[in-house]
Amino acid sequence: MPNASRINVAQPTYGGAATPAYSLYGEGPELGQSIYSNAESIFVRSKNLTNNIEMHLHRDLYQFVYISIGKSTLVTPAGRKDFGDRTLLLVPPNFEHGFNSYPEIETRGHVITISDFFFGRMAQRGLLVADVLDSIMIFEGIDPIKNATLIESIEKVIQEHHEFRYPHVLAREASVQAFIVEFLRLLHERNAFKEGRDAGKYRDLSDGGRIKQLSWLIDKYYKSHKNVNFYAKQLGVSASNLNKLAVIATGGSVHANLRARIMEEARAYLANTSLSVKEIAYRLGYEDAAYFTRFFTKNAEMSPIEFRRIATQAPG
Incomplete structure (x- = not known):
């Protein structure tokens, strides 16, 4: 080997x-x-x-x-x-x-x-x-x-x-x-x-199972903008415990994972489609395109239009 x-x-x-x-x-x-x-x-x-x-x-x-x-x-x-x-x-x-x-x-x-x-x-x-x-x-x-x-x-x-x-x-x-x-x-x-895994991070399989279920739930509901309590209820744990599990497993809170998922999809639309920013905002569950633009700009440190310009110029 x-x-x-x-x-x-x-x-x-x-x-x-x-x-x-x-x-x-x-x-x-x-x-x-x-x-x-x-x-x-x-x-x-x-x-x-x-x-x-x-x-x-x-x-x-x-x-x-x-x-x-x-x-x-x-x-x-x-x-x-x-x-x-x-x-x-x-x-x-x-x-x-x-x-x-x-x-x-x-x-x-x-x-x-x-x-x-x-x-x-x-x-x-x-x-x-x-x-x-x-x-x-x-x-x-x-x-x-x-x-x-x-x-x-x-x-x-x-x-x-x-x-x-x-x-x-x-x-x-x-x-x-x-x-x-x-x-x-x-x-x-x-x-x-x-190798090198901190055994204390994963105390039992149920924690890992919940994180996998959380990932699936985020994929299903992220466009609905559900709060942390919704996901905690679905998984049968408190919001604080779910956040702790999320931080241990992913490095970020439930909210951070939701934010990352929305940003991932927003980047995909901007880089790979000709949809307008307003249309993308609507597809991601935002009724107010200006609010979506502020959200994207804060997280990407550039506007959606600027991101699209750079993305379409990226190599390969």
């Missing part, structure tokens, strides 16, 4: 004056607000950069790096880690990292970047996501036969992000979802879910 390792950092680093925060390395911070996913070869991602990518972090992106052949060195505050052929690496949001490359060695592979709100939804927001928030993960020695489906899913993501035939948006989402499924299977195979 291939090796799996983690680069543990006590807490995610949110960056300071000495640590640049990017969406994609070298891109403006607004790009992370506009993309669900981005996929490209290592050559394309680094063609305008030097061989060494300086220490930086991504505030709202999960980044997967797959090296098919070659060599690179991951640099973190915890130290350095060399990795080579058939290695898959995951850097969650808010972890400082950099890469040292070797120009004398031909390195091939792919970089898949997924917005955190999209990853959270695709990975069944909550328990699964919490398991990959606490460290950088490195999976070495990916078996091209045993893990053929994983490798195929990576290649499919790359293919669909360079395909513009209808319905390309749906095809991209489907390819990313299939990749996340294979990644989570790899985690399960390596028993990585159990």
Whole structure:
């Protein structure tokens, strides 16, 4: 079985004056607000950069790096880690990292970047996501036969992000979802879910079950703008206890999860349709388009119109 390792950092680093925060390395911070996913070869991602990518972090992106052949060195505050052929690496949001490359060695592979709100939804927001928030993960020695489906899913993501035939948006989402499924299977195979987990976070299966049910209920009712008490009643717990469970499992309160779900759908409409802001507001349960605009602007730090402009200019 291939090796799996983690680069543990006590807490995610949110960056300071000495640590640049990017969406994609070298891109403006607004790009992370506009993309669900981005996929490209290592050559394309680094063609305008030097061989060494300086220490930086991504505030709202999960980044997967797959090296098919070659060599690179991951640099973190915890130290350095060399990795080579058939290695898959995951850097969650808010972890400082950099890469040292070797120009004398031909390195091939792919970089898949997924917005955190999209990853959270695709990975069944909550328990699964919490398991990959606490460290950088490195999976070495990916078996091209045993893990053929994983490798195929990576290649499919790359293919669909360079395909513009209808319905390309749906095809991209489907390819990313299939990749996340294979990644989570790899985690399960390596028993990585159990490593470093704080057992106290999940006292019993009923807590996990409630969080999964909460995710389902949010998907069903978020456009109705129900309050926390509604969800608590549906799940047979108090509002305060449900909020505690939500924070433990997802990092945010029930209200924060509702807000994220609305923002996710709003971004999708703005990026992938020609609906007006008023029409989008109505579809999301807002009678007052001005109120929706204020809500979106507060959470995205840009207006819906500005977001649409940036989203339609995003690469891939």
